[in-house]
Amino acid sequence: MSPTSEENHISRITWVEYDRRVSEDNPVVIVPVASTEQHGPHTPLGCDAIVGAEIADEVGRRTGALIAPQIAYGYKSQPRTGGGNHFPGNICIDAETLSCLVNDIAQSLAAHGVRKICFLSSHVENQWFLIEGVQDALAALDAAGINDMRIACMSYYEFFSPEVRDAVFGDKFISWEVEHGAVMTTSILLHRRPEVVDRDAIPEHDPVLPLPYDIYPFDPARGTQSGALSASTIASAENGKLFFDEVTGRLCEALIQEFDLRSGGPA
Numbered sequence: 001m002s003p004t005s006e007e008n009h010i011s012r013i014t015w016v017e018y019d020r021r022v023s024e025d026n027p028v029v030i031v032p033v034a035s036t037e038q039h040g041p042h043t044p045l046g047c048d049a050i051v052g053a054e055i056a057d058e059v060g061r062r063t064g065a066l067i068a069p070q071i072a073y074g075y076k077s078q079p080r081t082g083g084g085n086h087f088p089g090n091i092c093i094d095a096e097t098l099s100c101l102v103n104d105i106a107q108s109l110a111a112h113g114v115r116k117i118c119f120l121s122s123h124v125e126n127q128w129f130l131i132e133g134v135q136d137a138l139a140a141l142d143a144a145g146i147n148d149m150r151i152a153c154m155s156y157y158e159f160f161s162p163e164v165r166d167a168v169f170g171d172k173f174i175s176w177e178v179e180h181g182a183v184m185t186t187s188i189l190l191h192r193r194p195e196v197v198d199r200d201a202i203p204e205h206d207p208v209l210p211l212p213y214d215i216y217p218f219d220p221a222r223g224t225q226s227g228a229l230s231a232s233t234i235a236s237a238e239n240g241k242l243f244f245d246e247v248t249g250r251l252c253e254a255l256i257q258e259f260d261l262r263s264g265g266p267a
């Protein structure tokens with residue numbers, strides 16, 4: 001298949017097409033940043049990566065953004081947000097490694113003429129190290145005389161409204177804090193990639209409510225035993241569609257607004 005102007009994935013087009021798109025369209029480049037991290041006994045270690053890729057695909061399709069290859073490793077899973085880094089299969093990277101990756105990728109894109117970048121995270125623990133990498137890149141680029149960059153850091157899970165929360169959970173909502181490996185990601189996977197969910201293994205245990213502090217060395221006996229922080233018995237493809245449609249719609253709105261896509265971009 002030859003590359004077409006409808007193909008938004010950088011890895012699937014030639015340098016010639018990429019160069020043309022960058023110079024003619026001044027596109028946003030979305031860099032999905034995920035993890036390789038357990039998400040309970042029922043969804044795969046690539047859960048964050050699959051969900052992040054599905055969301056980036058849809059946002060790219062609707063806004064005309066290019067999509068860079070995903071960073072599929074993330075900062076270390078933490079007990080309160082990811083169950084902890086002791087689970088087999090978690091392959092995690094240091095803060096410095098992650099921020100260096102972000103810095104390098106931003107500088108590479110800038111060297112090609114890209115001026116609009118969105119690092120789109122699907123893993124809570126990445127958040128601050130993306131910012132570190134972006135700030136380092138902007139400082140280096142500014143020193144090199146490139147000072148017209150605009151870089152967004154977004155985390156998809158921060159785009160849910162109270163309306164969707166109420167529609168999915170009703171009066172059973174506990175806290176977003178216990179959503180790791182739970183209703184949200186399981187539902188999005190059931191909506192977009194149902195073949196990767198083992199429905200027979202969906203956890204039904206009580207939520208593992210977080211303490212307002214951390215103790216290290218962490219004792220795994222005090223954390224989740226399934227890997228999920230709460231049950232996902234109400235997970236469904238229908239709920240996944242509610243989550244997915246809202247988050248992709250609001251991400252598109254944010255990109256259009258922040259990167260002025262209606263007036264100057266390909267949207």
Ligand SMILES: [Zn+2]
Pocket residue numbers: 035037048082122123124125
């Ligand atoms: Zn995660």
